[in-house]
Amino acid sequence: MKCFSEACDRNQDPILAVLKEILPGSGRVLEIGSGTGQHAAYFSRALPDLNWQPSDLADAHLSIKAWREESGAPNLSAPIVIDLLSDNGSPGVVDAIVCINTIHIVAWAGVERLFSLAESILKPHGVLYCYGPYRYGDRALEPSNVAFDHWLKAQNPVSGVRDYEVIKALAESTGFYLGGDRSMPANNRSIWWVRRTAPNVSALSAA
Numbered sequence: 656m657k658c659f660s661e662a663c664d665r666n667q668d669p670i671l672a673v674l675k676e677i678l679p680g681s682g683r684v685l686e687i688g689s690g691t692g693q694h695a696a697y698f699s700r701a702l703p704d705l706n707w708q709p710s711d712l713a714d715a716h717l718s719i720k721a722w723r724e725e726s727g728a729p730n731l732s733a734p735i736v737i738d739l740l741s742d743n744g745s746p747g748v749v750d751a752i753v754c755i756n757t758i759h760i761v762a763w764a765g766v767e768r769l770f771s772l773a774e775s776i777l778k779p780h781g782v783l784y785c786y787g788p789y790r791y792g793d794r795a796l797e798p799s800n801v802a803f804d805h806w807l808k809a810q811n812p813v814s815g816v817r818d819y820e821v822i823k824a825l826a827e828s829t830g831f832y833l834g835g836d837r838s839m840p841a842n843n844r845s846i847w848w849v850r851r852t853a854p855n856v857s858a859l860s861a862a
């Protein structure tokens with residue numbers, strides 16, 4: 656049941672280069688929408704001081720477990736269920752969240768849940784890293800992403816390339832600010848959001 660994704664194989668090194676810059680040196684990283692489990696196996700090997708927690712819908716777990724078993728990395732945990740469309744409990748506090756090629760798949764309510772979950776479990780200054788294509792208000796969507804958007808919507812009308820400005824408004828309304836936005840291969844972006852210090856902590860230090 657070990658599934659393989661060519662896209663993961665292509666994008667894992669460019670993504671890893673960004674993760675090395677922005678993730679903390681140690682701590683617990685929650686991956687949402689781990690898919691095949693390839694990224695979890697690759698990133699946990701490359702970042703041995705981080706504890707990598709993969710997650711996805713239960714259907715994906717067999718493949719994630721197979722990649723984990725093959726990897727043998729001691730810092731790669733067994734997958735847990737996180738369904739962004741259901742309120743299925745909290746995975747506990749984490750230092751960072753990584754979500755690759757998932758926000759254009761899940762329905763908008765799931766994107767909102769991603770940010771509200773991140774707000775509730777990320778430590779202050781923790782990073783929510785999202786990888787994928789975006790539509791920006793000040794420029795035309797790249798032809799490859801126009802085609803991808805049509806394809807996504809044909810698979811499921813709730814999916815589609817998200818508007819950067821809409822995501823930014825959602826991020827800001829849930830207590831995040833933009834950490835960075837970087838161009839990636841194949842017209843994708845690495846965008847990371849940083850959790851603001853909890854309001855009560857700011858209030859205490861200002862007092």
Ligand SMILES: C[S@@+](CC[C@H](N)C(=O)[O-])C[C@H]1O[C@@H](n2cnc3c(N)ncnc32)[C@H](O)[C@@H]1O
Binds near residue numbers: 738
């Ligand atoms: C395009 S795949 C990306 C997988 C992997 N991150 C990658 O880059 O190959 C989208 C992922 O979103 C997951 N997904 C779909 N609906 C979801 C939901 N409601 N909650 C959490 N994950 C979901 C799918 O199971 C799938 O693994």
